[in-house]
Amino acid sequence: MRTYLLLVAAFFFATSQVQAQQPVFDLHVHLHHREASLREYEAQVAADGVEITGLGVMWFGGPNQALQGDIEHVRLNNDWVIDLAAKSSKLLPIGTVHPYDGDAALSELRRIAGRGIKVLKLHPHTQKFDSADPRVLALANLAGQLGVIVLMDNANILPGDSEKLFNLALQAPKTTFIFAHMGGLNFRFWNILAAVRTAENLFANNIYFDISFMVALVGASPIENEFAWTIRNVGVDHVLLGSDFPQASLAQNLNALNKLSLSDSEKAAIRYGNAQKLFGLIPRQ
Numbered sequence: 001m002r003t004y005l006l007l008v009a010a011f012f013f014a015t016s017q018v019q020a021q022q023p024v025f026d027l028h029v030h031l032h033h034r035e036a037s038l039r040e041y042e043a044q045v046a047a048d049g050v051e052i053t054g055l056g057v058m059w060f061g062g063p064n065q066a067l068q069g070d071i072e073h074v075r076l077n078n079d080w081v082i083d084l085a086a087k088s089s090k091l092l093p094i095g096t097v098h099p100y101d102g103d104a105a106l107s108e109l110r111r112i113a114g115r116g117i118k119v120l121k122l123h124p125h126t127q128k129f130d131s132a133d134p135r136v137l138a139l140a141n142l143a144g145q146l147g148v149i150v151l152m153d154n155a156n157i158l159p160g161d162s163e164k165l166f167n168l169a170l171q172a173p174k175t176t177f178i179f180a181h182m183g184g185l186n187f188r189f190w191n192i193l194a195a196v197r198t199a200e201n202l203f204a205n206n207i208y209f210d211i212s213f214m215v216a217l218v219g220a221s222p223i224e225n226e227f228a229w230t231i232r233n234v235g236v237d238h239v240l241l242g243s244d245f246p247q248a249s250l251a252q253n254l255n256a257l258n259k260l261s262l263s264d265s266e267k268a269a270i271r272y273g274n275a276q277k278l279f280g281l282i283p284r285q
Helices: 002-021 035-047 071-085 103-114 134-146 161-171 181-196 214-218 224-234 250-259 264-279
Strands: 025-030 054-058 091-095 119-122 149-153 177-180 207-210
Touching: 025 264, 035 250, 054 071, 071 091, 071 103, 103 134, 119 134, 134 149, 134 161, 161 177, 161 181, 177 181, 181 207, 181 214, 181 224, 214 224, 214 250, 250 264
Parallel strands: 025 054, 054 091, 091 119, 119 149, 149 177, 177 207
Antiparallel strands: none
16 A cells, blocks of 8 residues: 555656646736735745746736826836846736827837837726727737737626627737637637638637636636637637736646646647747747
């Protein structure tokens, strides 16, 4: 019996070591309290035995919001996250603006793109804007022109969330979008992409998703297999991993992903490969 237990323990130890050595990119990390949050995140992944290859960091969320009319606050914090990322090649800085700030928002987007920002995060719920507003489309179109990816919350907290974002992507075909949380518990909506891709001259295939928090939520649930089915319908090569720290840990999301009915190569693409291609990440040596 003792020998059996030792073998089981050795198996799980080896498995955890392999998982720890696999490249992992966490797209969705909120630094609510600046460097203190980053230190907390780093301590958490270290305690969980996860080796991070890279992570996307954003300064907003929680007590620190990017609200309409507060453009100076937004500029200062965008500069902070850019300067933070300059200290580590692992960090991908994510900026933001408020779409309703109009020309000031467009100007700030041009400025931070010039400073190397590759991803712009917008959050209709916390920033209190309508995704169908023309000012959002104007911002999205400019992002596309500048080569900036638009990451938008898609937890379906607001009515018509997924439907509005889908139409936004159709109206801005030259812009790449990542819809965070893949529609929340309304993820079924996005299976429509399997049909949309067959329509001639309709869809630019410019929608990606992150499954932050959602994969941890649906893991080991009655809808787990349906979630995996949806990932295949939207395209495994268009899905990225995130933690949504501090609301969930990267380990929680990784463990749930590892249990999904996806192949090892599909899981590897979601963990790192898709992010590497989308963001032009330098391959790990």
